[in-house]
Amino acid sequence: xxxxxxxxxxxxxxxxxxxxxxxxxxxxxxxxxxxxxxxxxxxxxxxxxxxxxxxxxxxxxxxxxxxxxxxxxxxxxxxxxxxxxxxxxxxxxxxxxxxxxxxxxxxxxxxxxxxxxxxxxxxxxxxxxxxxxxxxxxxxxxxxxxxxxxxxxxxxxxxxxxxxxxxxxxxxx
Amino acid sequence: xxxxxxxxxxxxxxxxxxxxxxxxxxxxxxxxxxxxxxxxxxxxxxxxxxxxxxxxxxxxxxxxxxxxxxxxxxxxxxxxxxxxxxxxxxxxxxxxxxxxxxxxxxxxxxxxxxxxxxxxxxxxxxxxxxxxxxxxxxxxxxxxxxxxxxxxxxxxxxxxxxxxxxxxxxxxxxxxxxxxxxxxxxxxxxxxxxxxxxxxxxxxxxxxxxxxxxxxxxxxxxxxxxxxxxxxxxxxxxxxxxxxxxxxxxxxxxxxxxxxxxxxxxxxxxxxxxxxxxxxxxxxxxxxxxxxxxxxxxxxxxxxxxxxxxxxxxxxxxxxxxxxxxxxxxxxxxxxxxxxxxxxxxxxxxxxxxxxxxxxxxxxxxxxxxxxxxxxxxxxxxxxxxxxxxxxxxxxxxxxxxxxxxxxxxxxxxxxxxxxx
Numbered sequence: 001x002x003x004x005x006x007x008x009x010x011x012x013x014x015x016x017x018x019x020x021x022x023x024x025x026x027x028x029x030x031x032x033x034x035x036x037x038x039x040x041x042x043x044x045x046x047x048x049x050x051x052x053x054x055x056x057x058x059x060x061x062x063x064x065x066x067x068x069x070x071x072x073x074x075x076x077x078x079x080x081x082x083x084x085x086x087x088x089x090x091x092x093x094x095x096x097x098x099x100x101x102x103x104x105x106x107x108x109x110x111x112x113x114x115x116x117x118x119x120x121x122x123x124x125x126x127x128x129x130x131x132x133x134x135x136x137x138x139x140x141x142x143x144x145x146x147x148x149x150x151x152x153x154x155x156x157x158x159x160x161x162x163x164x165x166x167x168x169x170x171x172x173x
Numbered sequence: 174x175x176x177x178x179x180x181x182x183x184x185x186x187x188x189x190x191x192x193x194x195x196x197x198x199x200x201x202x203x204x205x206x207x208x209x210x211x212x213x214x215x216x217x218x219x220x221x222x223x224x225x226x227x228x229x230x231x232x233x234x235x236x237x238x239x240x241x242x243x244x245x246x247x248x249x250x251x252x253x254x255x256x257x258x259x260x261x262x263x264x265x266x267x268x269x270x271x272x273x274x275x276x277x278x279x280x281x282x283x284x285x286x287x288x289x290x291x292x293x294x295x296x297x298x299x300x301x302x303x304x305x306x307x308x309x310x311x312x313x314x315x316x317x318x319x320x321x322x323x324x325x326x327x328x329x330x331x332x333x334x335x336x337x338x339x340x341x342x343x344x345x346x347x348x349x350x351x352x353x354x355x356x357x358x359x360x361x362x363x364x365x366x367x368x369x370x371x372x373x374x375x376x377x378x379x380x381x382x383x384x385x386x387x388x389x390x391x392x393x394x395x396x397x398x399x400x401x402x403x404x405x406x407x408x409x410x411x412x413x414x415x416x417x418x419x420x421x422x423x424x425x426x427x428x429x430x431x432x433x434x435x436x437x438x439x440x441x442x443x444x445x446x447x448x449x450x451x452x453x454x455x456x457x458x459x460x461x462x463x464x465x466x467x468x469x470x471x472x473x474x475x476x477x478x479x480x481x482x483x484x485x486x487x488x489x490x491x492x493x494x495x496x497x498x499x500x501x502x503x504x505x506x507x508x509x510x511x512x513x514x515x516x517x518x519x520x521x522x523x524x525x526x527x528x529x530x531x532x533x534x535x536x537x538x539x540x541x542x543x544x545x546x547x548x549x550x551x552x553x554x555x556x557x558x559x560x561x562x563x564x565x566x567x568x569x570x571x572x573x574x575x576x577x578x579x580x581x582x583x584x585x586x587x588x589x590x591x592x593x594x
Contacts, residue, residue, distance in 0.1 A: 018333040020290075023373055025355035029338055054355070067357045067517075068338035070297040086259040087458055087507040088416040088493055124341065124514055125259040125458075126298055129414070129493075130422035136298060143300040 004049050008034050012053070024054045028064055032071055040080075040140040041072045069123070070138065077112040077119035079161050080138040085122050088129035097133035098122060100151040105158070117165055118158070137161065179386050179412055180426045182270035191312050194273040200318055202393035206281050208324050215285040215392065222396035223408040224388075227263075228253055228344070228381030229456065229488040231407075231476040234388075240368035241286050241376040249372040250283045250291040251353065251379045255337055255344040257296055259511060260457035260491035263412040263424050264382035268295075268302045271386065272309055276332070278385030280319070281392055283330050286378055290331055294349050297338040306334050341515035345563050346379040348517065359519040360563035381489075383412055403429035407475035411490050414457075415441045418448065418496035430478075434470040437494055448496035452579070455479050456488025458508045459568035462501065462575040465494075485575075501580035502587050505550075505573045506534040512569035523566030526557035530573065537587050547584050551577050 005012065011034060019026040028050060035046035042065055051058040065071045072080075083098045098109070102120055105113050112119040128134045131147035137157070146157050177183040187193045194200070206215050220235030241248055252275070256264040267275050283291045295303045310332050313319040321329045340358045342348045347361035350372050371377025387409060391399045400408045407429040413436055416422045420442030427436065433453060437443065444450050454460035455474065463469050463483045472478055474492075479485045495504065513527035533550045536542045554570040554577075561567055577584065 018335070020373065023354065026335070026353060028355040029336065029352070032338070033336065056355075060356075063357060064355070068297070068340050070339035086511055087504065088260050090507055091417045091493075091495075091499070092422075123339075124511055125257055125261075127256045127262045127265045127296070129260055129262050129416040130424070132416075142304075143298055145298075145301070 004031070004035055004046060005053070007038065016053075025056055025060075028054055028056070028061060029068070032061070032065060036071065037140045039075075040078060041075050070143075078117050078139060078165055080119045080121055081135055081158075082121045082123040082126075082138060083133065083135040084124065084126045084128075086125045086129075088125075089132035089134060092132035094133045097149065097151065097154075101135075101154055104151060104155060117162065177426050178390055178410055179274075179383065180266060180271060180424060181274060183426075188274075189270055189272055191273060191309065191316070198393065199273055199389075200277055202389040203277050203280050203284070203318070204324060206284050206392055207326055207328055210392075212285050212287055215281060218396050219285070219388065219391060222391045222399040223406075224384065224391060224399065225407065225409075225476060226381055227383035227387070227411065227489065229258070229459075229486075231487070234380065234384055237368065237380075238282065238285050238378055240366070241378065242369060245369065245376050247290070247375055248286045248288040249375055249377045250279065250286060250288045251349065251372060251377060252279050252291065252293040252382060252385055253344060253346065253349060253379055254293055254295040254299065254302075254382050255349060256299075256382070257341040257344050257515075258457035258459060258489055258491060259508075260416050260454065260493045261414050261489045262416075263414050263489070263491075265299070265302075266412075266424050267382055267386050268299065268306070272302075272306060274389055275382055275386045276306075276309065276313065278388035279332065279380075280330060281388045282378060282380060282385060284328060286376075287328075288378075289329050290333070292353060292372070293332065293334045294343070294353055295334060295336055296343070297336050300336060303334045303336050310334070340517070341511075342517040342563075342565060345565065348563070349379065350377065357517070359517045360565075362562070404473070404475050404477075406477055411474075413474070414489070414491045415494070416491070417454075417494035418445050418450075418499070419443065419494045420445055429475045430473040432471050432473055433465075433492070436474070436492060437470070441494070444494065444496050448498060450494060451497045451499060452495040452501065454493040454495070454572070455485050455490070457491035457493065458511055459488060459564075459571055460493070461485035461571045462495075462504075462579055464579050500586065501576035501583040502534075502537055503583075505576045506538050508572040509534045509569065512565065516565060516569070520560075520562040520566065522557045522560040523562070523569065526553055526566065527569050529553050530557075530569070537584065540587055542588055544585075544588060547577070547581075547588070 015027050015030045031050045035042045047061045051061045085094045109122050133149045134147045182188045216238045224234045225231040337343045343352045343358040348358040352358040367377045403409045411429045413425045425440045450465040453463045479487050509530045513531040516523045516527045518524045554573045
């Protein structure tokens with residue numbers, strides 16, 4: 001597996017430059033996002049490398065991965081579909097929407113589809129309560145919001161993601 | 174439609190573009206501050222305006238800035254864009270649609286305390302917003318509004334975004350600082366306060382996005398203009414996030430002191446399917462429930478009145494409306510689930526208390542609870558009260574104790590179902 005330093009040399013420098021020289025540890029979360037970009041999860045090797053870049057212990061890096069819910073150590077689907085079911089969303093039908101979505105993909109919350117494309121997750125408030133039901137799609141390279149959803153619009157999003165998954169990574173459309 | 178000052182994109186299309194923002198007087202307040210006002214004069218103007226923190230605490234902003242000692246350097250300013258309270262989505266809209274006004278406010282704040290670096294801490298879910306802000310910061314650098322020797326003065330400033338990764342607790346300012354320093358997002362013991370020992374142990378101002386978005390207005394138009402809105406003790410405009418059982422949920426920019434009725438009925442279009450209104454939460458999931466009596470609906474929403482009348486702080490003004498179909502035991506179950514998930518685990522009353530409340534609330538929702546469980550829930554909540562390191566633990570019991578007090582029948586209903594078959 002390629003080292004982060006080889007894959008993202010320039011980006012690592014940009015990240016480190018954001019913080020004072022003696023405060024490199026601040027870069028741990030941005031570097032973890034980089035590590036997660038390629039494979040959608042963070043490996044032990046990546047944690048070790050980040051620890052070395054920042055001159056901290058690997059346990060410190062691992063504790064960050066464990067604490068924050070957007071970092072994943074376990075492999076999941078290529079796209080993590082994260083539905084908010086907190087109170088304001090629930091008042092607008094988010095629980096029922098999540099159920100429909102699970103039925104559509106034939107998995108339960110926390111499970112991944114057989115083709116390895118989708119994991120459904122129940123998440124906490126996404127700050128879009130007035131546009132519920134709402135979900136975000138997390139993949140290695142970022143997050144996108146989908147608001148005012150019905151099961152029909154969600155089906156379109158999922159179809160679009162299936163198409164996207166067929167294209168070579170980073171390739172032109 | 175009335176003029177918008179904070180949600181300015183609703184009055185001026187494409188205000189998210191730098192050329193449009195500048196053509197509308199954008200960055201004139203920053204120019205004025207840097208070229209013709211002393212830092213102390215900027216702070217005085219903000220104090221005079223009476224601007225109070227829009228993130229929830231309502232602390233006077235100018236006073237906060239004035240706390241930074243001039244004997245300790247460097248100073249930092251951190252914008253809190255970790256908006257994560259269920260029911261709150263105002264900063265999201267500002268960052269998305271009126272970002273330069275926020276950035277200008279941050280830059281004026283930085284000048285006022287002579288910080289040369291400022292950070293914007295965004296919740297990880299705002300990944301796209303962070304990307305857009307990075308581009309906008311680069312534009313400001315290219316235009317000479319950020320960088321070295323701004324406007325030919327010796328003042329220099331750089332802004333940086335920093336993404337969180339999914340943790341409500343990082344909205345608490347000391348947990349945010351820990352997170353920004355690359356540690357677990359857990360609150361610090363205070364004192365020392367961030368004003369003297371904040372980011373990297375340096376004096377630090379932390380302000381909410383909406384708070385900062387007010388700053389260019391005050392410096393540009395003056396404290397007296399700002400005070401022409403709102404009440405004497407709670408001056409200015411506020412963005413009210415309205416959600417729940419209303420016909421038109423959304424953000425509404427209104428003067429502080431407007432009533433629940435105006436927001437919910439005049440602006441929000443009333444209750445869905447013409448149901449009767451049952452209760453209101455004024456500060457998102459952290460709220461004390463307010464029974465929606467006709468009298469309660471006439472209550473002005475400002476930092477004093479809801480607190481004095483109902484013991485319910487206005488907080489971030491995130492109004493969740495509950496209609497007659499909502500069972501308040503279910504509501505308590507939902508809010509408990511949130512806080513249990515988001516408890517950082519550092520202090521025992523919150524970590525264990527939210528866990529046990531969740532166990533009991535789940536039992537109630539499954540119809541497997543006895544009457545004794547309701548008392549147990551109340552008992553656990555009371556044991557959390559006043560014993561936590563930060564406000565999260567305290568927030569976790571607000572809806573629980575108030576729903577038990579105001580809507581005990583809702584809990585009993587769920588018990589009867591089991592026993593009466």
